[in-house]
Amino acid sequence: MSITQKQRLVIKVGSALIAPTACGCSEKYLKNIADFIHRIRQQGQQVVLVSSGSVAAGRYLFNNQQPNLALKKAMAAAGQTEMMAMWDKLLGLPVAQILLTHADLCNRERYISVKDTIESLLDNGIMPIVNENDTVTSEELKVGDNDNLAAMTAAAVDADALLICTDVDGLYDKNPHKFSDAQLLKDVTRITPDIFAMAGGAISATGTGGMQTKIEAAQKATAQGIDTYIINGFKAQSFHYLLEGQNPGTHFVACESPLSPSQHWMTHTTKECGEVIIDEHKDHFAQNSPVITSDDIVEVKGEFSVGDTILLRSCDGTRMAKATANYSSCLLNYVKQQPSIPELVGSLHPQHNSIISKKHFALLENV
Structure with missing residues (x-):
């Protein structure tokens, strides 16, 4: 089943797409993503956007090349408003900001509250935009990367598919930047230690997660029956392929016998x-x-x-x-x-x- 046939889609956008030069938000790559969201919403699909980039978006406002933790939190506070304004402008539809910490997801009552809030927004045609609350989170409370946050969000809202937009074409059997014969894996039916071994570190200077966190996210999502795709968000062609029902990146196939929602929450969300x-x-x-x-x-x-x-x-x-x-x-x-x-x-x-x-x-x- 192609992604255009999925009723509810969670789309994760990385920092490198939001602020590719770490000098504030840029429309350069986000315009293609916004157009894609418009197209699938016109087809009756629901979208939840998980958007990284608040720190990268706010960095240019602070004259410090190596900020400490407190300054990064300040960057996140300033950058979050700029990022939301950018999405509001590009999407041209009602949007809602949801900032989460891992503590919100680990607590069962708060987890259900988050789920109910997002459900209500979607029922009223408002698109939720989720990000980690970097301004207040601590080492103990943070998820740490928005790939895993996107997977947890997808599980919470019973999504049909998770789309992770990043700066590479997908998962390769070896590092494509070092090996010319690296092969892109189009379909992964089972996430094994060998699959994790293929993951390298973060390529982008603005992001917090590399391919490792994306595979972790895919493992979380597929365990609850959610098809997961890693695609190159820098290429407009990626979204054209998706709209045509094709796979432009790596498709992690959903488990045929997924965990129940409560078991999934306990296994993949709680710490x-x-x-x-x-x-x-x-x-x-x-x-x-x-x-x-x-x-x-x-x-x-x-x-x-x-x-x-x-x-x-x-x-x-x-x-x-x-x-x-x-x-x-x-x-x-x-x-x-x-x-x-x-x-x-x-x-x-x-x-x-x-x-x-x-x-x-x-x-x-x-x-």
Whole structure:
């Protein structure tokens, strides 16, 4: 199925397309993207735009070649308004700004709130423009790159396709800038370690992600049944091919048996705050919501509170599952050190006979 047959499309635009010279926003490449958005909207398709570039757009306003973190946040604040004004001008349709941190997506209630807001905007013909909130985000709260943010957004809004516009034609089997015989991969049906090995570093001086983050994004999106395309946004021809139903870049094929939305959110969006090593084998997790008691705990790593996401590992180091913790790391450590107090956890909270939530649980496979 071509991208023109997708009902809901998330389009990610990188910093190199927004501000190719880091001297403010430029219409040079964005005009082609805006025209493409107009065409597919005329066909009845819905579009969510994930736009990088606030720091690159605002950099020219500050006389500092090597800005510190605080100055980058200031650049983002100034550049975001310029970038939104540019999209508003080029698109000529109602747009809405949505600035997110990873904390907004990791919290289930806020995640659903983001989803509902975007749904309401789309239902009313308003195009959401999403970006990471670089002005307020911290190292702990940031996604770090808009490729993965775009994939998380696509999953949240139940998109049919994710289109990542960048400065290369797609994924090559080797670096095309170093090897003349590099071959473009047109279709990737399964993302394996070999596929990740083909990824190089960031080519653009203005971007924060390279091909590695784009493959990570494709892995997240395809796991929820979302076809993902990496195309060269610098070439107007890329969008002509898309409108003709052709693939101008690399198509990552959606999984035939995608994860459920709740499992996908737990697997690919939440960040674990700590780990619990348990004396269990992975086949124990074949059931949907296993019961893990304090007797199963071998070791507790990190600090986490009730409601945080934790990683469950086996004694041999295998990542087995992610789940919401019913108990804090402090209490679980105390229980482990007090063997004379049997099943303290269950006696304190009889409604929770497991250290993990049965509602938010995801078995990890090759993640």
